[in-house]
Amino acid sequence: MLSPLPKLPRNAKIAVVGSGVSGLMFSYFLTKLRPDVQINLIESQDRTGGWIKSWNTNDSNKKPVMLEQGPRTLRGVSDGTVLIIDTLRDLNKQSVVQCVRRDSEANKKFLLGIDDKLVQVPESPASAFEFLLNPLSKGLITGLLGEPFRKAPDQSGQDETVSSFLRRRFGNDYIGKNILSAMFHGIYGDDINQMSAKRTMRKLWDLEQKYGSILKGFSQKKPGNDKSPSLSPLLSQYRQAFDKDEKSLLDLSTNLRKYPMLGLKGGLETFPNAVRQSLNNSPNVKILCGKQVSSVQRDTQDSFNIQLTCGETMTDLNHIRLTQLPARISTMFAADNQELAQNLARIKANDIILVNYYLPGQDVIAKKYRGFGYLCPQANHNPQNLLGVIFDSVIERSFKPVFHDTPITTNSQTSKPYTKLTAMLGGHYLNQNGEKSLPSKEVTIRSVKDALNTHLGIPYDALDQGLWAFTIAKNCLPHFSVGYDDWQSSIEQELTKSYAGLISVGGMSFAKGPGVPDVISDGLEDALKLA
Numbered sequence: 279m280l281s282p283l284p285k286l287p288r289n290a291k292i293a294v295v296g297s298g299v300s301g302l303m304f305s306y307f308l309t310k311l312r313p314d315v316q317i318n319l320i321e322s323q324d325r326t327g328g329w330i331k332s333w334n335t336n337d338s339n340k341k342p343v344m345l346e347q348g349p350r351t352l353r354g355v356s357d358g359t360v361l362i363i364d365t366l367r368d369l370n371k372q373s374v375v376q377c378v379r380r381d382s383e384a385n386k387k388f389l390l391g392i393d394d395k396l397v398q399v400p401e402s403p404a405s406a407f408e409f410l411l412n413p414l415s416k417g418l419i420t421g422l423l424g425e426p427f428r429k430a431p432d433q434s435g436q437d438e439t440v441s442s443f444l445r446r447r448f449g450n451d452y453i454g455k456n457i458l459s460a461m462f463h464g465i466y467g468d469d470i471n472q473m474s475a476k477r478t479m480r481k482l483w484d485l486e487q488k489y490g491s492i493l494k495g496f497s498q499k500k501p502g503n504d505k506s507p508s509l510s511p512l513l514s515q516y517r518q519a520f521d522k523d524e525k526s527l528l529d530l531s532t533n534l535r536k537y538p539m540l541g542l543k544g545g546l547e548t549f550p551n552a553v554r555q556s557l558n559n560s561p562n563v564k565i566l567c568g569k570q571v572s573s574v575q576r577d578t579q580d581s582f583n584i585q586l587t588c589g590e591t592m593t594d595l596n597h598i599r600l601t602q603l604p605a606r607i608s609t610m611f612a613a614d615n616q617e618l619a620q621n622l623a624r625i626k627a628n629d630i631i632l633v634n635y636y637l638p639g640q641d642v643i644a645k646k647y648r649g650f651g652y653l654c655p656q657a658n659h660n661p662q663n664l665l666g667v668i669f670d671s672v673i674e675r676s677f678k679p680v681f682h683d684t685p686i687t688t689n690s691q692t693s694k695p696y697t698k699l700t701a702m703l704g705g706h707y708l709n710q711n712g713e714k715s716l717p718s719k720e721v722t723i724r725s726v727k728d729a730l731n732t733h734l735g736i737p738y739d740a741l742d743q744g745l746w747a748f749t750i751a752k753n754c755l756p757h758f759s760v761g762y763d764d765w766q767s768s769i770e771q772e773l774t775k776s777y778a779g780l781i782s783v784g785g786m787s788f789a790k791g792p793g794v795p796d797v798i799s800d801g802l803e804d805a806l807k808l809a
C-alpha cells in the first residue's frame with residue numbers, strides 16, 4: 279500500500295482476510311514485530327496458500343507425482359525472494375531451496391513463431407542470429423536503432439496502453455505484437471492493447487519521461503557493479519527491525535541475484551505451508567478456515583474501531599488487512615460505502631486455465647526445445663487461446679540446491695526420465711465482447727494435445743498415455759488497465775479518509791507487481807508501518 283498507516287495500540291486486535299501468501303506473510307511479519315497483537319487470519323477455503331497450490335496425486339502406476347496448479351518459480355532478483363528464503367532459513371527449511379542457474383538449459387525461453395515452430399529468445403550470439411532470421415524479428419533492428427531519435431510525448435505522465443507506448447518508442451507494431459506481447463502473456467495473461475504502460479512497464483516509462491528515450495536512459499544509468507553491494511532500503515529496514523546479521527543478509531541477497539529463478543523441493547506450496555505451521559505455533563495468532571468475510575464496516579459502538587462479518591460479527595478490531603482482488607473487496611464494502619464499492623468493482627480480473635500433463639518413464643520434449651517453456655505472441659493465429667507452456671520436467675531436472683548443507687537426495691523422479699508440463703490458456707482471450715466464455719475440460723485438453731503435437735512434435739500416443747489435470751483459476755490475475763495507478767491512488771485516499779488507516783489493502787492488485795515476491799515485500803512494508 280502506498281499510504282501511511284497509524285501504529286497499532288498495545289494489545290491491539292486485528293483481522294487479516296485471506297491466507298494466501300500475502301495474508302500469511304503479513305501475519306508472520308507482524309506477529310514477530312508485535313507479539314502483543316492478537317491476529318485473526320480469516321480464510322474462506324478449507325486450505326491455506328491461495329493460488330499457490332502444489333497438488334500431490336498419483337500417476338497411472340500409482341506412483342506419487344506433484345503437479346503445480348499455480349505459481350512455481352520465483353525471480354532471483356527481488357527483495358521479496360530474499361525475504362522468502364530468509365524466512366525459510368529461520369524455519370530451518372533452507373534445504374528445500376533450489377535454483378535454476380543462468381547457464382542452465384531451463385533458463386532458455388522460446389516464442390512460438392508464426393509458422394507454429396519454436397524459436398529461442400536470444401541469449402547468445404548464435405541464438406540472436408537465429409532469431410533475426412525468424413519473421414518474429416521483423417522491425418526489431420530498425421525499431422531499436424531508431425528508438426533514441428523518436429520524440430517523447432508532450433503531455434508527460436499521461437498513461438496509455440502498452441502497445442501505444444511500444445509503437446511510439448520503436449516506430450512499429452511488430453516488436454509489440456510479435457515479441458513483447460508474449461512476455462505479457464507470460465506474467466499477466468493479458469492484452470497489450472488494453473494494459474497500462476505506466477503500471478506494467480514503469481522502469482521503461484520513467485526512462486522516457488526523464489531522458490526522452492529508453493536507450494538514452496540506459497546509457498545514462500551508472501552500472502551498479504562499481505560500488506560495494508549494499509542492502510536495499512526495504513532489506514535494511516527488515517535487518518534492523520528483525521535484528522538480522524547484516525553480512526549474512528547481504529551475502530544471501532548477493533547470492534540469490536545470481537539466479538534467474540528459484541523453486542522449492544516439493545513445490546512452491548512448501549513455503550506457505552511452512553509459514554502456516556509457524557503461525558499455528560504463535561500464541562497470538564488464530565487461523566480461521568472456512569469463514570467467508572461478507573462485510574467490513576465501522577464499529578457501530580466505537581468509531582475508532584472497525585468490524586467485519588464472516589458468519590459471526592467480529593467487533594472491536596483495531597485494523598483489517600484485505601488481500602483479495604478489488605472486485606471481491608468491493609462486495610465487502612457494499613453496505614458501508616457504496617462509492618468505494620463501485621470504484622473497487624471497476625477493476626476486472628482474468629481467468630487462467632491451467633492444464634497439467636505428466637508422462638512417467640519417457641522424456642518426450644525434444645532436446646532442442648528443452649527450456650523454461652514457450653510463450654505465444656498475440657500476432658499468432660491462436661485457435662487454442664494458448665498463452666504459453668511451462669516445461670516443468672526440464673525445470674525440475676535443472677534445479678540445484680542453493681545451500682550447500684543440503685543432503686543430495688537422488689529423487690527417483692530425477693534419475694528416471696519423465697515429462698511434466700503445464701499449459702496456460704485463456705486470460706484476455708476469454709473476454710470476447712465483454713462476456714467470459716469458458717471452454718469445457720474435454721475441449722481444452724483436446725486443444726492442448728493438438729498444440730503440443732504441432733508445436734513440439736509430441737506423438738498423440740504419448741499424449742493419450744499421460745496423466746491430465748484441468749484447473750480454472752477464476753479471476754486470478756488483475757486486469758492492469760490504462761489509468762490503473764490513478765485508480766489505486768483514489769482507492770487508498772478513500773480508505774485513508776473514510777477509515778483513518780483502520781483498513782489496509784495488499785496482494786497482487788496493490789503491490790508493485792503481481793508476483794509472489796512483490797506481494798510479500800508489500801506485506802512487510804505495511805507490517806512495519808503498523809508495528
Ligand SMILES: Cc1cc2nc3c(=O)[nH]c(=O)nc-3n(C[C@H](O)[C@H](O)[C@H](O)COP(=O)(O)OP(=O)(O)OC[C@H]3O[C@@H](n4cnc5c(N)ncnc54)[C@H](O)[C@@H]3O)c2cc1C
Pocket residue numbers: 295296297298299300301320321322323326327328329330347348349350351352353569570571572601602606630632751754755784785786792793794795797
Ligand atoms: C496461473 C498463475 C501463475 C502464477 N505464476 C507465478 C510465478 O511463477 N511466480 C510468481 O512469483 N507469481 C506467480 N503468480 C502470482 C502469484 O500466484 C501471486 O502473487 C500470489 O499467489 C498472490 O497471493 P495473495 O495472498 O496475494 O492472493 P491469493 O493467493 O489470491 O490469496 C487470497 C486468499 O483470500 C481468500 N479469500 C478470498 N475472498 C475471501 C473472503 N471473502 N473471506 C476470506 N478469505 C477470502 C482466498 O481463498 C485466498 O486464499 C501466478 C499466478 C497465477 C494465477
Ligand SMILES: C=Cc1c2[nH]c(c1C)Cc1[nH]c(c(CCC(=O)O)c1C)Cc1[nH]c(c(C)c1CCC(=O)O)Cc1[nH]c(c(C)c1C=C)C2
Pocket residue numbers: 351352353387388463464465466467538539630650651652653665666667668702791792793794
Ligand atoms: C503463459 C502464462 C503464464 C505463465 N506464468 C504466468 C502466466 C499468466 C503468471 C506469472 N508467471 C510469473 C509471474 C510473476 C512475475 C513477476 O513479476 O515475478 C506471474 C504472475 C513468473 C514468470 N513468468 C515467466 C518466468 C520466466 C517467470 C519466473 C521468473 C520471474 O518471475 O521472472 C515467463 C513465463 N511464464 C509462463 C511461461 C510459459 C513463461 C516463459 C516461457 C507461464
